[in-house]
Amino acid sequence: MNPSERGKFSLKKFYKEYTFVFSFLVLVVIATFINHSFLSWANLSTLVLQASIKGIIALGMALVIISGQIDLSVGSMTALVAGTGVVVLNKSASASLTLLFCLAFGTLLGAVNGLLTNRGKIAPFIVTLATMSAFRSIIVQLGQGGPFNIDMSIVMSFRMIAAGKILGIPNLALIFVAVTAFMVLFVKYSKFGRYVYAVGSNETATFLTGVNVVNVKTLCFVITGFLTGLSSFLLASRLTSITAANVGSAFEMDAIAAVAIGGTSMSGGRGKLIGTFLGIIMLQMIEGILIAARIPPFLTGLVKGVIIILAVIFQRKKD
Numbered sequence: 150m151n152p153s154e155r156g157k158f159s160l161k162k163f164y165k166e167y168t169f170v171f172s173f174l175v176l177v178v179i180a181t182f183i184n185h186s187f188l189s190w191a192n193l194s195t196l197v198l199q200a201s202i203k204g205i206i207a208l209g210m211a212l213v214i215i216s217g218q219i220d221l222s223v224g225s226m227t228a229l230v231a232g233t234g235v236v237v238l239n240k241s242a243s244a245s246l247t248l249l250f251c252l253a254f255g256t257l258l259g260a261v262n263g264l265l266t267n268r269g270k271i272a273p274f275i276v277t278l279a280t281m282s283a284f285r286s287i288i289v290q291l292g293q294g295g296p297f298n299i300d301m302s303i304v305m306s307f308r309m310i311a312a313g314k315i316l317g318i319p320n321l322a323l324i325f326v327a328v329t330a331f332m333v334l335f336v337k338y339s340k341f342g343r344y345v346y347a348v349g350s351n352e353t354a355t356f357l358t359g360v361n362v363v364n365v366k367t368l369c370f371v372i373t374g375f376l377t378g379l380s381s382f383l384l385a386s387r388l389t390s391i392t393a394a395n396v397g398s399a400f401e402m403d404a405i406a407a408v409a410i411g412g413t414s415m416s417g418g419r420g421k422l423i424g425t426f427l428g429i430i431m432l433q434m435i436e437g438i439l440i441a442a443r444i445p446p447f448l449t450g451l452v453k454g455v456i457i458i459l460a461v462i463f464q465r466k467k468d
Contacts, residue, residue, distance in 0.1 A: 168463075169412040169424040169431075176434050183441045194322055196433055201325035202387070203403045204429040205380045208332050209259075209373030210404040211425040213273075216369045217349040217417030221277040222262060223377050223404055225284035227397030230255045230381035232288045235297040235391055242303050244310060244386075251382040252375055258284065259374015263367035281401070285393075292393040299389045311387035321383060328376070329426045336422055345369060349417030399450065406453050407432050409460035432456075 180187045187193075206223050213220045230251050238247040262280055266273045299307060313320045336342035344365045347355040356362045385391055411428030413420025435456070439449060 166421070167412070167424075169410065169421075169427050172410065173427045173431055176431050176438075180434050180438060183438060194318055196430060196437075197322040197325060198319040200429045200433040201319075201321040202380045202384050203400055204325050204407065204426065205328050205376050205383075206373070206400055207404040207407040207425050207429050208329060208422055209369075209376040210401075211408045211411070211413055211420060211422055212336070212345060212369045213373055214405070214408050214413055214415060215349045215417055215420050216345045216366050217352065218266065218273040218366060218369065219277065219405070220262060220273065220370065220373055221401050222258075222281040222284055223373065224397040224400035224402075225281045225288075226255065226258050226374065226377050227381045227384060227400055228391065228393055229284040229288040230258070230378050231385045231396065232292060232297040232391045232393050234382055234385050235299055236291075238303065238307065238385070239300045242300075244307055247385075248379075248382050251378040251385075253378070255374045255376070255378020255381060256371055257374070259371045259377065260367070262374070263370030266370065267363045267367045288393040292391075294394060297391040297393065299385070304389050307386055308389050311383055321387070324383065328379070329422065333422045333426075341365065341368065346418055349414075349419070351418075402450070402453060402457075403429070403432060406457050406460075409457050415461050 177187070184192070206227070210220060210223065233254065234247050234251045237250045238244070241247065258280070262273075262277055265271055265276045265280075269276070311321055315323060336345065344355070344360050347358075347360065348362050348365050352362055381397075384396070388396070407428035408420070408425050409415060409428070410431050411420070411424030411426070413424060432453070435452065436449060439452060440446075444452070
């Protein structure tokens with residue numbers, strides 16, 4: 150292979166690996182054309198802020214999908230953890246204790262999904278579809294169909310966790326970027342990260358090399374539960390009132406859409422978490438473009454569904 154051929158091959162490989170970057174740039178051009186102040190600092194920080202809570206969940210979803218699985222329960226899990234987290238906060242008046250509770254409870258629920266799927270040998274679609282319904286029912290029953298409100302004596306101080314800023318940058322945006330950076334480095338440089346890709350590419354071959362495939366796949370759900378617990382805590386801080394019946398609704402669809410748009414193969418084994426980060430940002434940008442184009446908000450779900458299908462078709466062509 151001569152140097153010119155190697156250069157051409159590298160360019161193709163780069164395009165194949167980072168298609169989501171080109172998609173992101175196209176969307177930026179469109180959004181800038183519609184809104185001339187799109188690239189302003191205030192608008193960009195708001196964009197990351199709005200994407201942050203669902204984006205943290207999407208990072209976990211990316212791990213699950215790369216390992217060849219799916220999790221449909223993250224939206225209901227968010228409602229259950231956030232609602233019970235508000236109860237803990239009202240009882241303890243401690244944000245730190247509430248954070249620990251949300252992280253632990255989310256991790257436990259993720260472990261339930263992982264164990265039922267991988268120890269129980271039940272398809273992840275079936276398990277998480279069932280827990281999606283179960284989690285929502287539990288929190289609606291606990292709240293008797295009503296909202297979980299934070300006590301007025303602590304609501305303002307607790308709200309500042311989500312509403313506060315550091316050097317003019319929203320806390321939520323900073324947390325989202327920090328979690329993304331940690332997860333990208335963790336998956337890239339840890340042995341566990343390499344195992345996740347190996348399991349998603351060829352589970353049998355990975356098992357024959359001595360890797361505990363069950364543990365790896367279960368841990369993907371556990372990490373997703375942990376990240377959902379963190380998002381639930383931040384959501385409670387941002388909203389200060391958790392409506393059990395509909396909070397977190399469609400979070401699973403947004404997370405899956407972000408993973409697909411971000412270039413992760415829906416059949417597992419390939420994808421980048423930085424792509425999921427840009428994927429959830431792109432999803433937020435698309436929502437803004439739809440609003441600017443005066444598309445009825447009830448059609449947003451239709452547009453997201455079409456995006457997921459197109460992303461999967463495009464990935465198949467690349468493969």
